[in-house]
Amino acid sequence: MRLEDFDNDEDRVIQDRLKQKTWNEIRTNDSWAIFKIMAEFVNGYESMGRIGPCVSIFGSARTKPDSPNYLLAEKIAFKISKAGYGVITGGGPGIMEAANKGAHLGGGTSVGLNIELPFEQHFNPYIDKDKNLNFDYFFVRKVMLVKYSQGFVVMPGGFGTMDELFEAITLIQTKKVARFPIILVGTSFWSGLMDWIKTVLVEKECTVSANDLNLFKIVDTEDEVVEIINKFYKKYDLSPNF
Template sequence: MQKVKQENISPEEHRIRQAFKDRDWNEIKIADSWAIFKVMAEFVTGFEKLGKIGPCVSIFGSARTKPDNPYYKMAEEIAAKLVRHGYGVITGGGPGIMEAGNKGAFEQGGKSVGLNIHLPFEQFHNVYIDPDKIITFDYFFVRKVMFVKYAQGFIVMPGGMGTLDELFEAITLIQTQKIGRFPIVLVGRDYWQGLMDWIEQVMLGREKNISEEDLKLINIVDTPTDAVKVIDDFYSKYLLQPNF
């Protein structure tokens, strides 16, 4: 009897084929029900660990940034200044800019939170996170909720697709008034100005897809001092101060 030749397909192709595969109700119920419980478990863990964390600022940026990169040094200094000004620091928990943010907070004795994610490459938690404040997620959307829910401001360093995703998540939630109008600070004018020019000239100017008021949600700075000043000025304007 001739054996049927097994196809040698990649994991990516397998996932694509699975998306088109018909499933019966029992398969759907079992798979999706367990997914719901996993999502709930991640939310519960996040809420329990972060619920009493106090005022924090989320720092976003690339996992690929090396310690000798000027932006790594800037992220470390920003985090240290934030801690000295009474804030904790939340990062994605991995290497690069995330490590720099946690390092700056940790070395100043401040709260250092890491919201890690399971990835097939490049992501592992750094050593500068408080042991009781490491959370590892399977679902990006749950992780993004934690970034936003427990932050009173956002510092965005140069990064890739994940950083852009986190940036626009924060902007969208503020624009649609789902969260408060917390400050968003882009660090590195040379890196971000092209994006901001496109937003202003095309998204606003040509297509009218946003309003001029939306541009006021974003600040661009070039130094750690100016980045932290945006956060401080925002809270002094509202007569609010960190509570630790």
């Protein structure tokens, strides 16, 4: 490929890096990166380990404050916090902001696990000051989102939301984490994906078991979300942050 075929800055950056770095340089940088990764894990564990029972809320960073999904996420987080649970989000704008705002207004724990991105992502103002963590690595951040959550609420979102959803489903399906509730909010949003999973993955390709569809529920209201979470806690004789 000729240089003139590269039509954006990202392509030029990739080409420059491939030319400039030797394999020895790459190996050295990778080795030193281990310490940065360890530091993120240690800081995350120490900070999150002091937080009580929480529910992670996932959703799009692009959702506007006047959107019905933003308002619904705020209501869900408010009722979750009133029921005694903390709320964990990715710490950014959109649905994450709405969830942290709802938890803040409800007087509950409001946690934000932010990630450095070239666009979209920035801390929202509704995160508790001592529960505002920043990450460079997506995989470390995802560990914190899952490890310290006793439930997952998934609002409409894009690739990042899908990644978080299927990460949670996979960990529960493979019994790497306990079977905490996974709640998808918005029947109209999720129905197309669910139809594809049933008709293609389950029935046609047999790559997913029909029983795995029981690992999550689809609802439309904040009351349904809180009911499912409360029912789970009651079943296992657990208690939230009261």
